[in-house]
Each structure stands twice: as C-alpha cells, then as structure tokens.
Amino acid sequence: xxxxxxxxxxxxxxxxxxxxxxxxxxxxxxxxxxxxxxxxxxxxxxxxxxxxxxxxxxxxxxxxxxxxxxxxxxxxxxxxxxxxxxxxxxxxxxxxxxxxxxxxxxxxxxxxxxxxxxxxxxxxxxxxxxxxxxxxxxxxxxxxxxxxxxxxxxxxxxxxxxxxxxxxxxxxxxxxxxxxxxxxxxxxxxxxxxxxxxxxxxxxxxxxxxxxxxxxxxxxxxxxxxxxxxxxxxxxxxxxxxxxxxxxxxxxxxxxxxxxxxxxxxxxxxxxxxxxxxxxxx
Amino acid sequence: xxxxxxxxxxxxxxxxxxxxxxxxxxxxxxxxxxxxxxxxxxxxxxxxxxxxxxxxxxxxxxxxxxxxxxxxxxxxxxxxxxxxxxxxxxxxxxxxxxxxxxxxxxxxxxxxxxxxxxxxxxxxxxxxxxxxxxxxxxxxxxxxxxxxxxxxxxxxxxxxxxxxxxxxxxxxxxxxxxxxxxxxxxxxxxxxxxxxxxxxxxxxxxxxxxxxxxxxxxxxxxxxxxxxxxxxxxxxxxxxxxxxxxxxxxxxxxxxxxxxxxxxxxxxxxxxxxxxxxxxxxxxxxxxxxxxxxxxxxxxxxxxxxxxxxxxxxxxxxxxxxxxxxxxxxxxxxxxxxxxxxxxxxxxxxxxxxxxxxxxxxxxxxxxxxxxxxxxx
Numbered sequence: 001x002x003x004x005x006x007x008x009x010x011x012x013x014x015x016x017x018x019x020x021x022x023x024x025x026x027x028x029x030x031x032x033x034x035x036x037x038x039x040x041x042x043x044x045x046x047x048x049x050x051x052x053x054x055x056x057x058x059x060x061x062x063x064x065x066x067x068x069x070x071x072x073x074x075x076x077x078x079x080x081x082x083x084x085x086x087x088x089x090x091x092x093x094x095x096x097x098x099x100x101x102x103x104x105x106x107x108x109x110x111x112x113x114x115x116x117x118x119x120x121x122x123x124x125x126x127x128x129x130x131x132x133x134x135x136x137x138x139x140x141x142x143x144x145x146x147x148x149x150x151x152x153x154x155x156x157x158x159x160x161x162x163x164x165x166x167x168x169x170x171x172x173x174x175x176x177x178x179x180x181x182x183x184x185x186x187x188x189x190x191x192x193x194x195x196x197x198x199x200x201x202x203x204x205x206x207x208x209x210x211x212x213x214x215x216x217x218x219x220x221x222x223x224x225x226x227x228x229x230x231x232x233x234x235x236x237x238x239x240x241x242x243x244x245x246x247x248x249x250x251x252x253x254x255x256x257x258x259x260x261x262x263x264x265x266x267x268x269x270x271x272x273x274x275x276x277x278x279x280x281x282x
Numbered sequence: 283x284x285x286x287x288x289x290x291x292x293x294x295x296x297x298x299x300x301x302x303x304x305x306x307x308x309x310x311x312x313x314x315x316x317x318x319x320x321x322x323x324x325x326x327x328x329x330x331x332x333x334x335x336x337x338x339x340x341x342x343x344x345x346x347x348x349x350x351x352x353x354x355x356x357x358x359x360x361x362x363x364x365x366x367x368x369x370x371x372x373x374x375x376x377x378x379x380x381x382x383x384x385x386x387x388x389x390x391x392x393x394x395x396x397x398x399x400x401x402x403x404x405x406x407x408x409x410x411x412x413x414x415x416x417x418x419x420x421x422x423x424x425x426x427x428x429x430x431x432x433x434x435x436x437x438x439x440x441x442x443x444x445x446x447x448x449x450x451x452x453x454x455x456x457x458x459x460x461x462x463x464x465x466x467x468x469x470x471x472x473x474x475x476x477x478x479x480x481x482x483x484x485x486x487x488x489x490x491x492x493x494x495x496x497x498x499x500x501x502x503x504x505x506x507x508x509x510x511x512x513x514x515x516x517x518x519x520x521x522x523x524x525x526x527x528x529x530x531x532x533x534x535x536x537x538x539x540x541x542x543x544x545x546x547x548x549x550x551x552x553x554x555x556x557x558x559x560x561x562x563x564x565x566x567x568x569x570x571x572x573x574x575x576x577x578x579x580x581x582x583x584x585x586x587x588x589x590x591x592x593x594x595x596x597x598x599x600x601x602x603x604x605x606x607x608x609x610x611x612x613x614x615x616x617x618x619x620x621x622x623x624x625x626x627x628x629x630x631x632x633x634x635x636x637x638x639x640x641x642x643x644x645x646x647x648x649x650x651x652x653x654x655x656x657x658x659x
Contacts (some may be wrong), residue, residue: 015570177370180337183357184364185384185432195383201375 005165024259028153030252031079041248047255059237059254070217073155077212078205080156081163087203088164089171090179107161115225118154119145124224133167150226151233155216162215163208170204171197206273213261236259286313287349288442288472294343296329303329304340305496309442311474311489316466318475321485321493322519327476328367330493331442334474335364343360347439358387363433364442367423368449371417377428378402380414384436388420403435404428423454430462434469441474447482449470459486480520492516510556514568517555519549522605524572524617528552530565539646541569544612548590549633552644561600561648566649575643576604576619581634589638592617597625608637 031050033043053059062111075090079231084103092099106114121127123124129141144150220235227233238258241251269275289311296304304326311317317329332338334345336357345352352360361383371380381400385391391399402444404410407427426446433441446462447455456509463486466473477483483490484504492499492507500512518525528541528550537554544566552569554560561567581591587656598605604625608617618638621629629635 175368175370177366177368178372179355181334181364181366181370181372182383183337183389184335184362185436186358186387188358189388193388196372 027255028250030249033249049250061232065200066217070213072152074209074213075217076156077159077163081160087168090169111221118199146228152225154222156227159212162211166207168206170201210269214235288313289495290346294340296340302496307498314470316473317486318483318487319491326494327493336360340642350539361439363436363438365429365446366435367444369429376414381432392569403431407431410495412495422450441614517570524571526569528569530561530563551641552646555645555647558565570645572617573620575639578619580628589636594633
C-alpha cells in the first residue's frame with residue numbers, strides 16, 4: 001500500500017472508530033456488567049445476562065419471529081424488486097434516469113414518515129378500508145394495522161432499493177449478446193429469461209436478499225409503529241430493556257446476540273457466495 | 283435470384299436515429315456459398331448480419347430465406363445459427379451444455395441423442411475431453427471452436443459469423459481461417475461471414491460483398507474484386523494501392539487516357555476503370571496504382587519517357603516482399619512500391635531512384651468515386 005492511500009484511509013477509519021467501534025465496545029462492556037438492586041450499573045465480568053437470555057423463551061421467540069418476518073420481507077421484496085430491476089436494466093431507455101430518481105427519492109425520506117403513511121393507509125378508518133367499504137367489497141373495516149402483515153408491508157416499502165440496486169447491477173452488466181445468442185439458438189424470450197438471464201442474475205439476487213434480510217431482521221422503527229405489542233421483533237425487545245426496564249446490561253447482552261446472529265449470516269453468505277458480490281458482479 | 287439462392291436481401295435500408303447504417307442493399311447468397319461482408323468499421327456489415335439473424339428490423343426492404351420473407355419471424359424461429367463477436371458462450375454452463383443448448387431449445391431429439399450429437403460436434407472442432415470445462419477456463423481459440431460447434435451442431439440453413447477471428451492473435455487467426463474454410467467445405471453449409479480484414483475475406487470467400495458507409499460498393503469473387511475494383515474505394519481497401527489525384531488531358535482508343543498528375547504537373551498514361559462513370563477531358567480523377575505494379579529503377583538507369591524521379595524515404599521488409607516508400611520528386615507525395623525479395627542495394631533509404639507503371643496498371647476513377655484519404659507512412 002502506498003503512503004498516499006494510507007493517508008486517505010485515516011478519515012474513514014477515524015469515523016468508524018469514533019462512531020462504530022467505540023460504541024460497540026461500550027455495549028460489549030455493558031453486556032458483561034450487572035445491574036445493582038438500586039438500578040445502577042456495576043461494571044465487571046459476568047455472563048449472567050447471556051445466561052438469562054437462554055433461560056427465557058420470550059427472547060428465543062423474539063429472535064425466531066424476527067427471522068421469520070425477515071424471511072417474509074425478503075421474499076416479498078424480491079418479488080416486487082426483480083421486475084423493477086429487470087425493467088430498469090434491460091427495457092427502460094429514455095426513462096431510466098427518471099425511474100431511478102423515483103426509486104431513490106423515497107429512500108431519502110424518513111422511515112417515520114413512510115411508516116405513518118402506512119398507518120394512514122391501513123388503519124380502520126384509513127384510505128384502504130374506506131375504499132373497500134365504499135366499493136362494497138367488505139361490510140366492516142378489516143384489521144390491517146398493528147399486525148405482522150403491516151410490518152411486512154412497511155419493511156418491503158423501505159427496503160426495495162436495497163434489493164433493486166444489486167439485481168440491477170448484475171443485469172446491467174449482463175452481456176446482451178448472451179440473450180441474443182439464446183434467441184438465435186432457439187429460445188423464446190421467456191425461455192431465454194429462465195435459462196440465461198435469471199441464472200446469471202442470481203449473484204445480485206443473493207446480495208440483495210442478504211441486505212434486505214439483515215436490515216429487516218434488525219429493524220426497529222417499522223415494527224414499533226406498525227406491529228402489535230405482543231409480536232415484537234428482537235430490536236424492540238432490546239429497546240424496551242434500555243428505555244422501559246432500565247436494565248442496560250441485559251439490553252446490551254441482547255444487542256450482542258443480535259450482532260452475533262447477523263455476523264453469522266454474513267459469514268454463511270461469504271462462505272457460499274462471497275461478500276465481494278455485494279459490491280457488484282465480478 | 284437463381285434457383286439455388288438461399289438468402290436474399292432486397293433493397294434493405296436501416297437507420298439508427300439519423301445515421302443511415304444500411305442504404306438500399308440488395309444481394310443474394312447461393313446454397314453452399316461462403317459469402318463475406320467486408321468493409322471498414324461502421325460500414326453496416328454487422329447491421330446486415332443482425333438483420334438476417336432477426337436482431338434488427340429493416341426500415342424498408344425484405345429479407346428472404348429459401349424464397350420466403352422472414353421479417354415476420356422472431357430470431358428464435360429462424361433456422362440460422364450465429365457465431366457472435368466475442369463468442370457469447372454461456373458462462374454458467376459447461377462446454378457440453380453450451381453445445382447442447384440450441385438442440386435442447388429447438389427440441390431436436392431425445393436427451394441422449396442431443397448429448398451424443400453435441401459430443402461429436404465437439405469432436406469435429408477438436409475439443410474432445412473439454413466437455414465439462416466452463417468457457418472461462420478455455421483459451422480464446424478454444425472458445426471460438428465451442429461457439430462454432432454450438433452453431434454447426436444445429437445443421438442450420440445458414441451459418442452467420444460476426445468477426446469470429448477478431449479476438450485471436452495473428453498466428454491462430456491464420457490457422458483458424460484455414461480450419462473454418464475446411465469445415466465449411468466439408469459440411470457444405472451456406473456461410474455469411476462478417477469481417478473488416480481483407481486478407482480473411484480474400485482467402486476464404488467464394489463471394490465478397492464490399493460495403494462502404496452503408497452502401498454496397500462491389501459484389502464479386504475475390505479475384506474479380508482485386509483485379510477489377512469498381513471504385514477507387516474498393517481498390518484502396520483491397521490490397522496496398524497508391525491513389526494519385528490527376529486531371530484528364532486526352533481520351534484515347536481502348537479506354538486509354540493521358541492524365542496530368544496534380545502537384546508535379548507531369549503527364550502519365552493510364553486506362554479507365556470499368557466503373558460506369560466515363561470522365562471527359564478536364565475532369566479531376568483519381569489514378570490507382572497497386573503497390574506491386576510500381577516499377578523501380580536506379581536513378582542513373584537509362585530510363586525512357588514516363589519515369590519519375592524520387593527518393594526512398596523508408597522501407598520495410600515483409601519476408602517474401604519488401605515495401606518501399608518513395609517520395610516523388612517535386613512534391614510531397616509518397617508512392618508505395620512492393621518488390622519481390624529483399625531490397626536491392628541501389629534502393630536503400632535516401633537513395634535516388636526512378637519509378638513508373640504500365641499504362642494498364644494505372645486505373646482511372648471518375649469524379650463520382652471519392653478517393654479514400656490517408657496513406658502511410
């Protein structure tokens with residue numbers, strides 16, 4: 001590595017150190033501490049917080065529920081995002097830039113705003129129920145909000161760009177002559193998609209799915225606003241330890257477990273596909 | 283069209299935006315023929331090939347295969363096989379799967395038949411034992427053979443080749459030229475070949491179609507195109523030629539003319555090319571002289587009338603021949619002369635020499651034939 005490039009690495013490394021590594025170490029230190037009966041934190045080295053996680057089914061269910069919701073969100077996002085990415089990469093010509101802006105602009109808008117928008121759409125007197133009542137498809141409002149369905153919809157909405165962009169990147173780099181070759185060799189367009197385009201875009205699908213899965217697995221705001229109190233995700237359980245039970249050491253231990261689960265997922269992905277695929281096709 | 287015409291293009295025109303890629307092109311390819319679309323880049327040769335394959339739709343005109351218009355057929359319904367520039371092998375499939383692909387898509391037989399045909403096609407191109415490799419694990423020449431096997435195994439009515447040798451090094455390119463030609467002759471398959479390499483076109487083709495900015499300049503056997511170029515462009519593109527601007531001074535019987543060469547003002551004899559345009563006295567024309575038709579002599583030789591003085595400024599040894607760049611006396615014009623064998627001792631760099639050409643070797647093209655610019659060194 002040249003001297004210049006090491007100098008260039010200083011600002012990002014400093015940024016990561018101050019805003020990522022130091023807080024992370026603080027959380028780890030807290031996770032080994034204990035809470036005094038008075039509610040203070042006594043620093044030390046104790047694994048009792050971790051032991052408590054294993055003893056309570058609540059947290060195991062929280063983690064399993066989070067995994068399940070993350071899986072639902074990933075599949076639903078893939079179904080919505082693949083056609084969008086396909087259209088952007090292989091069909092859209094003149095409108096590509098406009099469509100990209102339409103894809104990215106909602107990303108800049110706060111998750112809170114997006115979640116409240118879904119409250120307005122899905123609530124008992126929301127846009128959707130009123131429309132269905134007005135048309136006469138239903139006699140009384142459907143329960144669409146504060147359940148898993150609402151959480152999944154809200155997360156899909158937030159995470160679509162994370163799925164579209166990696167798939168777009170692989171499709172965009174796909175050699176168009178391969179599609180033409182498939183046609184020349186006798187494949188109908190549908191067959192060519194199945195035999196050539198889809199298999200060659202799988203690295204993008206894998207990368208987008210990983211990002212979507214991890215981001216929805218650890219999501220906090222969307223389930224807090226759109227989910228039910230009884231079916232919380234793991235990040236909400238962590239939040240309640242910090243802000244409601246004031247048991248910071250136990251919340252910290254839960255955070256470390258969440259981090260470990262995500263790292264395990266990344267390791268598995270790296271083993272199977274390679275993390276460098278996240279930055280685009282080889 | 284004759285009875286054994288297999289592919290016929292009728293007045294095909296294709297625009298991309300405001301660019302005229304193909305301008306009213308018509309030609310026919312006979313069954314079993316090796317036909318080459320030759321021309322510089324951007325001349326429309328690849329667009330023509332892609333139009334035949336169905337990847338481009340002409341703005342006007344018709345493409346007929348075996349006598350029937352195929353414009354209403356999408357690419358996958360046309361019984362053609364194409365070898366793409368860069369080969370377009372499927373990277374996620376093995377060599378054998380690549381060769382089997384078209385057979386599977388066209389449902390040409392049972393799975394076991396398909397596998398055995400694909401294996402024998404790989405044998406035909408000398409790639410036994412490579413069935414389970416992936417294309418990325420092969421050299422350029424081997425990938426080229428896979429692409430060829432993938433196309434030939436379909437026994438298509440017409441084989442389309444888009445600069446198939448372009449990515450190979452010179453030595454391999456020459457070997458593959460011979461092999462391709464041999465495969466074509468033994469299979470008897472009608473072949474349409476696109477290249478910008480005149481040597482490739484001349485050495486392999488039964489028929490050459492020379493294109494220039496979307497228009498067909500000349501159609502003919504390689505010998506015809508070389509010996510009787512229809513335009514200065516053709517003469518310049520095929521072989522190494524000198525293009526000298528001149529003015530007609532006198533028209534003589536049997537197509538002979540006397541011209542005044544621009545720049546030096548010297549007179550020279552030449553003959554009119556068979557290009558349709560009949561220039562008259564006073565017209566600005568281009569005289570084309572093949573490099574191998576330029577005669578050279580030492581400056582002190584007893585040369586008669588019609589010889590010009592010059593100075594050798596550069597030479598290159600080409601093996602069987604040597605090429606001399608001679609600066610004509612009294613002008614900046616460089617004349618290229620090819621001599622058989624090594625450079626004679628009196629023609630070293632900066633030697634004074636004389637040069638001339640036979641009247642029959644100076645071909646005169648009228649004002650309608652735009653001369654191409656640019657001559658070495």
